[in-house]
Amino acid sequence: MQFKERRWQMDGSGKSLEAVQELIISSVRELGQLRSDAAQAKSELDAMKKELEASERWQTHSTMQKEAKERASVVEAGLRKLTIEYFERTGDKTAHEAAKVRIVELLEYDEEQAKAWAIENLHEALNLDVDTFEEYAKGVRNIKPLPFVTFKKEPQPYISRNLSQYIAGESEV
Structure with a gap:
């Protein structure tokens, strides 16, 4: 080709x-x-x-990969647990040069309260779900249209998926 x-x-x-x-x-x-x-x-x-x-070779290596990934997941989870245990007992963040503890800050909050607060104080934190909004706007356009939404029509090309009948000059249409 x-x-x-x-x-x-x-x-x-x-x-x-x-x-x-x-x-x-x-x-x-x-x-x-x-x-x-x-x-x-x-x-x-x-x-x-x-x-x-x-092939047998593919099957063998596929099985080896799957088993190694599963075992690695178990060993990694155990290592994470041991690293935290070491830190909790000693206060030392370095259990091993390849296994350390980082202190991260996590926020805990009620999402509904945070959303209500953001509506009043921090609009930048809010994201528009475009699909939901557009579906709603289309649904209410004949009942109670949103004054800031305009519906416009524009041409959009559509090309058939199956063009096999047009290959090599088989058809002009």
């Missing part, structure tokens, strides 16, 4: 409508071919990966 690189301007400004339509047809064909090439390569890679994963 070799990919051709196009070096022409994609916008149709200054071109006739016919030229723009020809660019669209050409682009649809090229995009269809590229998507097909990518799908074929993915299919080949998936088959190769499946074959590799089925």
